Amino acid sequence: MDYEKLLDRLYSKLPERRSPPPPDIPPLEVVHVGVQTKVRNFKEVCDVIMRDPRICSRYLLKELAARGAIDESGVFTIYSRVSTQTINQLFKRFLDTYVKCKTCGSYQTELKRQGKVWIIRCLACGAETPVKPI
Numbered sequence: 253m254d255y256e257k258l259l260d261r262l263y264s265k266l267p268e269r270r271s272p273p274p275p276d277i278p279p280l281e282v283v284h285v286g287v288q289t290k291v292r293n294f295k296e297v298c299d300v301i302m303r304d305p306r307i308c309s310r311y312l313l314k315e316l317a318a319r320g321a322i323d324e325s326g327v328f329t330i331y332s333r334v335s336t337q338t339i340n341q342l343f344k345r346f347l348d349t350y351v352k353c354k355t356c357g358s359y360q361t362e363l364k365r366q367g368k369v370w371i372i373r374c375l376a377c378g379a380e381t382p383v384k385p386i
């Protein structure tokens with residue numbers, strides 16, 4: 253067995269050290285209807301990251317300076333046209349700020365709200381990080 257080939261194989265199996273959102277968070281399904289923008293799987297995605305869709309939508313609307321609402325089927329409608337790229341960037345920022353554990357990088361976290369104090373508690377390592385209320 254060729255030693256260099258063996259090394260190649262070994263290195264190709266090492267996990268990558270970057271930590272983008274893990275693959276189990278489904279991508280947002282963004283569609284444009286007239287001047288409105290809809291995220292069809294909004295509730296589903298919020299369920300996966302264990303966040304209240306109202307909190308996540310409030311963050312996005314605030315950042316976009318837009319108005320919108322979530323309907324009974326979990327579809328999030330923004331009452332203006334926002335590019336898919338912009339929504340994804342903002343959602344990524346929400347994940348980084350309000351979901352991702354600052355200590356170990358896990359996305360398995362819960363948001364605890366104690367009055368005006370919001371804390372992200374990591375279910376993987378137990379770290380608690382205060383965050384700015386939305």
Ligand SMILES: [Zn+2]
Pocket residue numbers: 353354355356357358374375376377378379
């Ligand atoms: Zn952690």
